[in-house]
Amino acid sequence: MIPALIAGAIASVAALALFSRVAARRIERQAPADGHFITVDGVRLHYTDRGHGPAIVMIHGLGGQMRNFSYALADRLVADHRIILVDRPGSGYSAAAPSAAILAQARLIAGLIDALGLDRPLVVGHSLGGAIALALALDHPDKVGGLALISPLTQPQDSVPPAFRAIDIGSPALRRAVAWTIATPLGILSGDRGAVAVFAPEPAPADFGTKGGGALVLRPGAFLAASTDLAATRTDMAALAARYHELSVPVAILYGREDAILDPGLHGATIAADVPRVDLTLIPGGHMIPVTAPGQVASWIRGRVGAPA
Incomplete structure (x- = not known):
């Protein structure tokens, strides 16, 4: 009886893992890699490089990838x-890095800036990408020529936004087990509820899963990276926030007043009050204003390019 139960459990796990792999390939066909690859400090990063003129580097947030910016902004x-x-490492089509620490991710972005020959670009960071941009400017x-942070994570916080509770897994071993078995089928079964929560109170675009890359986080590796990134914020943010007085570049922050993921008061007003170099702007909207208010966000970014240090 017990051997049969064990065999059944093994077969179930294998079936879930196979389903996850097949589903991941289908998702990748719907939202394929559309950039180039470069190896920085041994990590293979996926990126796009378009246009001419003053350079802007954009870093996406937790569970996202570059299509969050290419969707409309x-x-x-x-x-x-x-x-x-x-x-970012482990997200989209970039390989995972040995460390998901915020400072380690910032170091990889610094290496990318060097590899592409950029001269102190404006760095745009959205959500968790904002914390990484701050770490980049500090280390x-x-x-960095300046920071333009959109709905950024800037402060430590104990609570996890409801939209990300499913990836809040403390044990690295359990993270891997969940990622490679139940994460993908459960994510598919939940439909667009994740996107609805991240965009609230604004509606999520119907094509965000493909054009915006939202479905890519359903893949096992991306789920694992997002869960690991979330854990890193718990260990890294307090030390990062304690260093904001060291910032030597101009920092501008744009927040949607109705952001349901990160509180504009905690993550916008706090740093703006504590650090004289920080300028805070509030507009109508939620957490995903790069998608829902691209015209306003683009105009705001243009105003940051070449801003005096």
Whole structure:
């Protein structure tokens, strides 16, 4: 009896893993890699590099990838700027890195800036990408001309937004087990509820899963990376926030007033009050204003390019 139960459990796990792999390949056909690959410090990164003019590097948030920016925002800037979008390690089509620590991810972005020969570009960071952009400016100030942070994570916080509770898994071993068995089928069964939660109170575009790359996080490796990134914020953010007084580049922050993922008061007003170099702007909208308000966001970014240090 017990051997039969064990065999059945093994067969179930194998079936879930096979389903996850097949589903991941289908998702990748719907939202394929559309950039180039470069190896930085041994990590293979996926990026796009379009346009000419002052350079802007864009770093996406938790569970996202570069299509979050290419959905509607990047095309509004590419006519007169060089726009570099990058999938963070483990996200989109970039390989996972040995460490998901915020400072380690910032170091890889610094390496990408060097590899592409960029001269102190404006760095745009959305959500978790904002924290990584701040770490980049603190540890590698010579690589950054300024920061334009959209709905950024800037402070430590104990609670996890409801939209991300499914990836809040403390044990690395359990993260891997969940990622390679039940994460993909459960994500598919939940439909668009994840996107609805991230976009709230604004509606999620019907094509965000493909054009915006939202479905790519359903793949086992991307789920694992997102869960690991979330764990890193718990260990890294307090030390990062304690260093904001060291910032030597101009920092501008744009928040949607109705953001349901990160509180504009905690993550926008706090750093703006504590650090004189930080300028905060609020507009109507939720957490995904790069998608829902691309015109306003593009105009705001243009105002940051070449801003005096």
